[in-house]
Amino acid sequence: MKIAILSRNKSLYSTRRLIEAAETRGHEVEVLDVLRCYMNITSHRPGIHYKGRDLNGFDAVIPRIGASVTFYGTAVSRQFEMMGVYTLNESVAISRSRDKLRSMQLLSRRGIGLPVTGFANKPDDISDLIEMVGGAPLVIKLLQGTQGIGVVLAETRKAAESVIQSFFGLNVSVLVQEYIREAGGADIRCFVVGDKVVASIKRQAREGEFRSNIHRGGTATEVRITPEERSTAVRAAKTMGLNVCGVDILRSNHGPVVMEVNSSPGLEGIERVTQKDLAGLIIEFLEQNARSGRTRTRGRG
Ligand code: ADP
Ligand code: MG
Numbered sequence: 389m390k391i392a393i394l395s396r397n398k399s400l401y402s403t404r405r406l407i408e409a410a411e412t413r414g415h416e417v418e419v420l421d422v423l424r425c426y427m428n429i430t431s432h433r434p435g436i437h438y439k440g441r442d443l444n445g446f447d448a449v450i451p452r453i454g455a456s457v458t459f460y461g462t463a464v465s466r467q468f469e470m471m472g473v474y475t476l477n478e479s480v481a482i483s484r485s486r487d488k489l490r491s492m493q494l495l496s497r498r499g500i501g502l503p504v505t506g507f508a509n510k511p512d513d514i515s516d517l518i519e520m521v522g523g524a525p526l527v528i529k530l531l532q533g534t535q536g537i538g539v540v541l542a543e544t545r546k547a548a549e550s551v552i553q554s555f556f557g558l559n560v561s562v563l564v565q566e567y568i569r570e571a572g573g574a575d576i577r578c579f580v581v582g583d584k585v586v587a588s589i590k591r592q593a594r595e596g597e598f599r600s601n602i603h604r605g606g607t608a609t610e611v612r613i614t615p616e617e618r619s620t621a622v623r624a625a626k627t628m629g630l631n632v633c634g635v636d637i638l639r640s641n642h643g644p645v646v647m648e649v650n651s652s653p654g655l656e657g658i659e660r661v662t663q664k665d666l667a668g669l670i671i672e673f674l675e676q677n678a679r680s681g682r683t684r685t686r687g688r689g
Contacts, residue, residue: 389415389447391671392473392667394422394464396454397474406450406548409642409667413675422457425464449475449668450653451482453618458486473597474678476586476670477651481629486535488531488563491628498627500620501645503527503638504566517564526549527565528555531633536601541567567598568645571638575600575647576611576637578621582668582677585621585635587662588613608661617644624649625637631677634658 395403398419412416419492420438428435436443449468453461465479484490492505508517524545530538541675543549546562555562573593578585590611591600600606613621621635626645634653637644655666 395452405667535603536599581624
Protein backbone atom coordinates (compact mmCIF):
# COMPACT_ATOMS: atom_id res chain seq x y z
CA MET A 389 0.00 0.00 0.00
CA LYS A 390 0.94 3.62 -0.37
CA ILE A 391 0.06 5.37 2.88
CA ALA A 392 -0.02 9.09 3.67
CA ILE A 393 0.30 10.26 7.26
CA LEU A 394 -1.14 13.71 7.80
CA SER A 395 1.09 15.10 10.52
CA ARG A 396 2.80 18.42 11.10
CA ASN A 397 5.95 16.86 12.45
CA LYS A 398 7.82 13.77 11.26
CA SER A 399 9.83 13.50 14.43
CA LEU A 400 6.88 13.03 16.81
CA TYR A 401 6.92 9.64 18.50
CA SER A 402 3.51 8.57 17.14
CA THR A 403 4.39 9.59 13.59
CA ARG A 404 7.77 7.84 13.75
CA ARG A 405 6.19 4.65 15.05
CA LEU A 406 3.54 4.62 12.32
CA ILE A 407 6.22 5.10 9.63
CA GLU A 408 8.29 2.29 11.15
CA ALA A 409 5.31 -0.09 11.43
CA ALA A 410 4.21 0.57 7.84
CA GLU A 411 7.71 0.16 6.39
CA THR A 412 8.31 -3.03 8.37
CA ARG A 413 5.25 -4.45 6.65
CA GLY A 414 6.52 -3.43 3.22
CA HIS A 415 4.34 -0.37 2.64
CA GLU A 416 5.39 2.95 1.17
CA VAL A 417 4.81 5.89 3.50
CA GLU A 418 4.85 9.63 3.06
CA VAL A 419 4.34 12.19 5.82
CA LEU A 420 2.40 15.21 4.60
CA ASP A 421 2.24 18.48 6.49
CA VAL A 422 -1.50 19.03 6.38
CA LEU A 423 -1.12 22.81 6.19
CA ARG A 424 0.89 22.45 2.96
CA CYS A 425 -1.86 20.45 1.23
CA TYR A 426 -4.04 22.64 -0.95
CA MET A 427 -7.16 21.59 -2.72
CA ASN A 428 -8.84 21.72 -6.07
CA ILE A 429 -12.54 21.46 -5.33
CA THR A 430 -14.19 20.56 -8.60
CA SER A 431 -16.81 17.90 -9.12
CA HIS A 432 -15.06 16.15 -12.02
CA ARG A 433 -11.64 15.54 -10.61
CA PRO A 434 -11.15 16.72 -7.04
CA GLY A 435 -7.46 16.85 -6.24
CA ILE A 436 -4.80 17.83 -3.73
CA HIS A 437 -1.52 19.53 -4.44
CA TYR A 438 1.47 19.39 -2.14
CA LYS A 439 4.37 21.79 -2.51
CA GLY A 440 3.63 22.12 -6.24
CA ARG A 441 3.05 18.42 -6.91
CA ASP A 442 -0.20 16.62 -7.67
CA LEU A 443 -0.86 14.00 -4.98
CA ASN A 444 -2.17 10.70 -6.25
CA GLY A 445 -1.86 6.98 -5.93
CA PHE A 446 -2.47 6.82 -2.18
CA ASP A 447 -4.40 3.81 -0.87
CA ALA A 448 -4.89 5.09 2.66
CA VAL A 449 -4.54 8.19 4.80
CA ILE A 450 -3.79 8.30 8.52
CA PRO A 451 -4.96 11.67 9.80
CA ARG A 452 -3.05 12.83 12.89
CA ILE A 453 -4.66 16.21 13.19
CA GLY A 454 -3.75 18.43 16.11
CA ALA A 455 -6.51 20.31 17.91
CA SER A 456 -5.16 23.64 16.66
CA VAL A 457 -5.56 22.66 12.99
CA THR A 458 -8.89 20.81 13.17
CA PHE A 459 -10.66 23.02 10.64
CA TYR A 460 -8.05 22.87 7.89
CA GLY A 461 -6.99 19.33 8.70
CA THR A 462 -10.50 17.90 8.42
CA ALA A 463 -11.01 19.77 5.13
CA VAL A 464 -7.90 18.06 3.71
CA SER A 465 -9.06 14.63 5.00
CA ARG A 466 -12.47 15.21 3.45
CA GLN A 467 -10.79 16.03 0.14
CA PHE A 468 -8.93 12.70 0.24
CA GLU A 469 -12.31 11.02 0.87
CA MET A 470 -13.76 12.84 -2.16
CA MET A 471 -10.91 11.38 -4.20
CA GLY A 472 -11.93 7.91 -3.03
CA VAL A 473 -8.92 7.46 -0.74
CA TYR A 474 -9.61 5.48 2.44
CA THR A 475 -9.08 7.51 5.62
CA LEU A 476 -8.37 5.70 8.90
CA ASN A 477 -10.74 8.06 10.73
CA GLU A 478 -13.29 9.94 8.70
CA SER A 479 -13.29 13.70 8.67
CA VAL A 480 -16.85 13.97 10.06
CA ALA A 481 -15.97 11.68 12.94
CA ILE A 482 -12.89 13.76 13.77
CA SER A 483 -14.95 16.97 13.74
CA ARG A 484 -17.55 15.38 16.02
CA SER A 485 -14.95 14.27 18.53
CA ARG A 486 -13.39 17.73 18.75
CA ASP A 487 -16.56 19.27 20.13
CA LYS A 488 -17.19 18.00 23.66
CA LEU A 489 -20.84 19.05 23.72
CA ARG A 490 -21.66 17.41 20.41
CA SER A 491 -19.83 14.25 21.47
CA MET A 492 -21.70 14.02 24.77
CA GLN A 493 -25.06 14.52 23.08
CA LEU A 494 -24.28 11.71 20.62
CA LEU A 495 -23.08 9.38 23.37
CA SER A 496 -26.11 10.13 25.56
CA ARG A 497 -28.44 9.29 22.69
CA ARG A 498 -26.93 5.79 22.70
CA GLY A 499 -27.34 5.41 26.43
CA ILE A 500 -23.59 5.40 27.14
CA GLY A 501 -22.68 6.30 30.75
CA LEU A 502 -21.69 9.96 31.12
CA PRO A 503 -21.13 12.33 34.03
CA VAL A 504 -24.27 14.46 34.53
CA THR A 505 -23.52 17.43 32.29
CA GLY A 506 -25.22 20.78 31.71
CA PHE A 507 -24.86 23.50 29.13
CA ALA A 508 -26.33 26.99 29.17
CA ASN A 509 -25.85 30.37 27.66
CA LYS A 510 -27.30 33.10 29.90
CA PRO A 511 -26.05 34.29 33.30
CA ASP A 512 -29.66 34.24 34.57
CA ASP A 513 -29.69 30.46 34.23
CA ILE A 514 -26.49 29.72 36.13
CA SER A 515 -28.15 29.00 39.45
CA ASP A 516 -30.52 26.38 38.06
CA LEU A 517 -27.75 24.95 35.87
CA ILE A 518 -25.67 24.27 38.99
CA GLU A 519 -28.69 22.63 40.68
CA MET A 520 -29.27 20.53 37.59
CA VAL A 521 -25.87 18.86 37.77
CA GLY A 522 -26.16 18.29 41.52
CA GLY A 523 -24.47 21.37 42.98
CA ALA A 524 -20.85 21.98 44.00
CA PRO A 525 -18.21 20.66 43.81
CA LEU A 526 -18.43 20.58 40.04
CA VAL A 527 -16.24 20.63 36.97
CA ILE A 528 -16.36 23.44 34.41
CA LYS A 529 -14.96 22.76 30.94
CA LEU A 530 -14.24 24.72 27.80
CA LEU A 531 -15.78 23.05 24.77
CA GLN A 532 -12.50 22.65 22.94
CA GLY A 533 -9.82 22.26 25.58
CA THR A 534 -7.08 19.62 25.46
CA GLN A 535 -4.36 18.36 27.79
CA GLY A 536 -6.35 19.39 30.84
CA ILE A 537 -6.14 23.09 30.03
CA GLY A 538 -9.60 24.59 30.28
CA VAL A 539 -10.87 22.17 32.93
CA VAL A 540 -11.64 23.77 36.31
CA LEU A 541 -12.77 22.20 39.56
CA ALA A 542 -15.06 24.57 41.44
CA GLU A 543 -15.17 23.37 45.05
CA THR A 544 -17.96 25.61 46.24
CA ARG A 545 -21.14 26.95 44.76
CA LYS A 546 -19.83 30.53 45.05
CA ALA A 547 -16.67 29.62 43.12
CA ALA A 548 -18.73 27.80 40.48
CA GLU A 549 -21.05 30.77 40.00
CA SER A 550 -18.27 33.30 39.59
CA VAL A 551 -16.17 31.13 37.26
CA ILE A 552 -19.18 30.40 35.01
CA GLN A 553 -20.14 34.09 35.06
CA SER A 554 -16.61 35.07 34.01
CA PHE A 555 -16.67 32.69 31.06
CA PHE A 556 -20.11 33.91 29.98
CA GLY A 557 -18.86 37.50 30.33
CA LEU A 558 -16.09 36.67 27.84
CA ASN A 559 -18.64 35.05 25.53
CA VAL A 560 -17.05 31.64 26.06
CA SER A 561 -19.30 28.56 26.23
CA VAL A 562 -18.63 26.00 28.95
CA LEU A 563 -19.91 22.60 30.01
CA VAL A 564 -20.78 22.15 33.66
CA GLN A 565 -20.30 18.64 34.95
CA GLU A 566 -20.85 16.50 38.02
CA TYR A 567 -17.49 15.99 39.76
CA ILE A 568 -16.66 12.28 39.97
CA ARG A 569 -14.77 12.47 43.25
CA GLU A 570 -14.61 8.70 43.68
CA ALA A 571 -12.41 8.44 40.56
CA GLY A 572 -9.67 9.73 42.89
CA GLY A 573 -7.89 11.77 40.22
CA ALA A 574 -7.55 8.76 37.93
CA ASP A 575 -8.97 7.95 34.53
CA ILE A 576 -8.69 4.99 32.18
CA ARG A 577 -7.52 5.45 28.60
CA CYS A 578 -8.87 2.66 26.39
CA PHE A 579 -7.11 2.45 23.04
CA VAL A 580 -9.60 1.20 20.46
CA VAL A 581 -8.69 -0.25 17.05
CA GLY A 582 -11.69 -1.41 15.01
CA ASP A 583 -14.09 -3.04 17.43
CA LYS A 584 -11.56 -3.97 20.12
CA VAL A 585 -9.86 -2.32 23.06
CA VAL A 586 -6.25 -3.29 22.29
CA ALA A 587 -4.58 -1.58 25.26
CA SER A 588 -5.62 0.23 28.40
CA ILE A 589 -3.79 2.35 30.92
CA LYS A 590 -4.72 4.10 34.11
CA ARG A 591 -3.54 7.66 34.47
CA GLN A 592 -3.21 9.00 37.98
CA ALA A 593 -3.07 12.71 38.70
CA ARG A 594 -0.17 13.94 40.76
CA GLU A 595 -0.73 14.76 44.43
CA GLY A 596 -3.07 17.71 44.90
CA GLU A 597 -4.33 17.67 41.30
CA PHE A 598 -7.60 16.21 39.99
CA ARG A 599 -6.69 16.18 36.29
CA SER A 600 -4.94 12.97 35.29
CA ASN A 601 -3.47 14.29 32.02
CA ILE A 602 0.19 13.32 31.54
CA HIS A 603 0.77 16.94 30.44
CA ARG A 604 -0.42 18.00 33.91
CA GLY A 605 2.04 15.67 35.64
CA GLY A 606 -0.06 12.48 35.73
CA THR A 607 1.57 9.03 35.68
CA ALA A 608 0.44 5.98 33.72
CA THR A 609 0.34 2.27 34.53
CA GLU A 610 -1.18 -0.69 32.72
CA VAL A 611 -4.63 -1.62 33.95
CA ARG A 612 -7.06 -4.49 33.48
CA ILE A 613 -10.46 -3.20 32.54
CA THR A 614 -13.82 -4.77 33.29
CA PRO A 615 -16.06 -6.22 30.55
CA GLU A 616 -18.44 -3.29 31.15
CA GLU A 617 -15.62 -0.78 30.62
CA ARG A 618 -14.54 -2.64 27.50
CA SER A 619 -17.99 -2.57 25.96
CA THR A 620 -18.49 1.09 26.95
CA ALA A 621 -15.27 2.05 25.13
CA VAL A 622 -16.14 0.07 22.00
CA ARG A 623 -19.68 1.47 21.88
CA ALA A 624 -18.37 5.02 22.35
CA ALA A 625 -15.94 4.56 19.44
CA LYS A 626 -18.73 3.17 17.24
CA THR A 627 -21.08 6.00 18.15
CA MET A 628 -18.47 8.57 17.18
CA GLY A 629 -17.71 6.64 13.97
CA LEU A 630 -14.00 6.38 14.82
CA ASN A 631 -11.97 3.31 13.82
CA VAL A 632 -9.00 4.25 15.97
CA CYS A 633 -9.40 6.36 19.08
CA GLY A 634 -8.66 6.79 22.76
CA VAL A 635 -11.75 6.57 24.95
CA ASP A 636 -11.26 8.15 28.38
CA ILE A 637 -13.36 6.68 31.13
CA LEU A 638 -13.85 7.58 34.81
CA ARG A 639 -14.72 4.89 37.33
CA SER A 640 -17.79 6.31 39.05
CA ASN A 641 -20.10 4.87 41.70
CA HIS A 642 -22.69 4.41 38.98
CA GLY A 643 -20.36 2.53 36.63
CA PRO A 644 -17.99 3.64 33.88
CA VAL A 645 -18.62 7.15 32.51
CA VAL A 646 -17.05 8.43 29.31
CA MET A 647 -15.31 11.77 29.57
CA GLU A 648 -14.05 12.16 26.05
CA VAL A 649 -13.10 10.36 22.87
CA ASN A 650 -9.81 11.36 21.29
CA SER A 651 -9.51 10.87 17.52
CA SER A 652 -5.70 11.24 17.36
CA PRO A 653 -4.63 9.33 20.46
CA GLY A 654 -0.92 9.54 21.25
CA LEU A 655 1.07 6.28 21.11
CA GLU A 656 4.05 7.17 23.23
CA GLY A 657 2.79 6.77 26.80
CA ILE A 658 0.53 3.80 26.12
CA GLU A 659 3.05 1.82 24.00
CA ARG A 660 5.82 2.35 26.55
CA VAL A 661 3.64 1.33 29.48
CA THR A 662 1.96 -1.68 27.88
CA GLN A 663 4.84 -2.77 25.59
CA LYS A 664 2.29 -3.28 22.82
CA ASP A 665 2.87 -2.59 19.15
CA LEU A 666 -0.16 -0.33 18.65
CA ALA A 667 1.30 1.27 15.52
CA GLY A 668 1.51 -2.23 14.02
CA LEU A 669 -2.14 -2.93 14.89
CA ILE A 670 -3.19 0.33 13.19
CA ILE A 671 -1.33 -0.62 9.99
CA GLU A 672 -2.88 -4.11 10.11
CA PHE A 673 -6.31 -2.49 10.42
CA LEU A 674 -5.56 -0.52 7.24
CA GLU A 675 -4.39 -3.69 5.46
CA GLN A 676 -7.74 -5.29 6.23
CA ASN A 677 -9.99 -2.32 5.58
CA ALA A 678 -8.46 0.23 3.23
CA ARG A 679 -10.23 -0.08 -0.09
CA SER A 680 -10.81 2.70 -2.55
CA GLY A 681 -14.19 4.37 -2.04
CA ARG A 682 -14.73 2.43 1.18
CA THR A 683 -14.94 5.54 3.34
CA ARG A 684 -18.50 6.45 4.01
CA THR A 685 -20.11 8.70 6.52
CA ARG A 686 -21.12 6.66 9.52
CA GLY A 687 -22.84 7.70 12.70
CA ARG A 688 -25.11 10.66 12.78
CA GLY A 689 -24.81 14.32 13.71
P1 ADP B 1 -8.98 17.46 28.24
O1 ADP B 1 -9.61 17.34 26.89
O2 ADP B 1 -8.36 18.80 28.44
O3 ADP B 1 -8.07 16.29 28.54
P2 ADP B 1 -10.91 16.22 30.01
O4 ADP B 1 -12.38 16.41 29.90
O5 ADP B 1 -10.35 14.93 29.55
O6 ADP B 1 -10.21 17.44 29.28
O7 ADP B 1 -10.50 16.45 31.52
C1 ADP B 1 -9.14 16.43 31.96
C2 ADP B 1 -8.98 15.59 33.22
O8 ADP B 1 -9.73 16.14 34.30
C3 ADP B 1 -9.52 14.18 33.07
O9 ADP B 1 -8.54 13.32 32.52
C4 ADP B 1 -9.90 13.79 34.49
O10 ADP B 1 -8.79 13.29 35.20
C5 ADP B 1 -10.33 15.12 35.09
N1 ADP B 1 -11.79 15.27 34.99
C6 ADP B 1 -12.47 15.79 33.94
N2 ADP B 1 -13.80 15.78 34.17
C7 ADP B 1 -13.98 15.25 35.38
C8 ADP B 1 -15.14 14.98 36.20
N3 ADP B 1 -16.37 15.27 35.77
N4 ADP B 1 -14.94 14.41 37.41
C9 ADP B 1 -13.70 14.11 37.85
N5 ADP B 1 -12.57 14.36 37.15
C10 ADP B 1 -12.69 14.92 35.93
MG1 MG C 1 -8.68 14.33 28.43
